[in-house]
Amino acid sequence: MFSGIVRCADCGEKLYYCTSMNFEAIQDHFVCSTSRLKGKEVCPTHFIRTVVPEQGVLAHMRMTIACAANHEEQFRRAMGAKQQAEAKKELAAKRRQLTQAERRIKELDRLFKRIYEDNANGKLSDSRFQMLTDDYEQEQEELREKPLLLN
Ligand SMILES: [Zn+2]
Numbered sequence: 001m002f003s004g005i006v007r008c009a010d011c012g013e014k015l016y017y018c019t020s021m022n023f024e025a026i027q028d029h030f031v032c033s034t035s036r037l038k039g040k041e042v043c044p045t046h047f048i049r050t051v052v053p054e055q056g057v058l059a060h061m062r063m064t065i066a067c068a069a070n071h072e073e074q075f076r077r078a079m080g081a082k083q084q085a086e087a088k089k090e091l092a093a094k095r096r097q098l099t100q101a102e103r104r105i106k107e108l109d110r111l112f113k114r115i116y117e118d119n120a121n122g123k124l125s126d127s128r129f130q131m132l133t134d135d136y137e138q139e140q141e142e143l144r145e146k147p148l149l150l151n
Contacts, residue, residue, distance in 0.1 A: 002053050008032040011043040017050070026051055101143045108136045108143075 003017040015030035028050040034043035068075040115132050118124035124132075 002030070002050070006030055006048075006053060008034060008043060008046050010046065013043070015046070015048070019050075097146070101146055105140055105143050108140050112136050 004014065006015045007013065008015055011032065011034045013032065013034045016033050016036060017028070017030055019028045026049065030048050030050065032043050032046040035045045112133065115124055115129055115136075119126065119129040
């Protein structure tokens with residue numbers, strides 16, 4: 001359950017999960033990968049039985065559930081505040097993306113005018129003009145659809 005998540009408190013590296021057919025479930029454990037790979041001089045052997053984090057997380061879940069059950073109103077408020085903060089952050093990010101998209105749409109309008117003039121002056125071939133026009137139009141269309149997808 002905790003494989004790849006738990007880390008050594010001293011060196012910060014991953015803990016290896018150790019289990020065996022010959023082990024009782026209670027003997028399953030994690031060992032610091034640094035002490036295994038580089039030796040005990042680098043990081044002393046840290047060892048934790050798997051049941052310890054399991055029981056710790058279970059205790060924490062029970063506490064959270066009890067807290068939610070016994071103090072429902074406060075719990076609701078605390079979670080609501082957290083969600084609101086996250087929603088606000090998300091909205092700000094979407095606004096930034098929208099501003100960028102609008103800026104690019106305007107830029108594409110300017111570019112389109114320029115290639116139109118270049119084509120009219122004979123600086124840009126008709127086929128090249130058509131190709132660029134298609135590209136710009138496609139990009140604009142995608143940019144105009146994007147904000148809708150974000151909502
Ligand atoms: Zn370590």
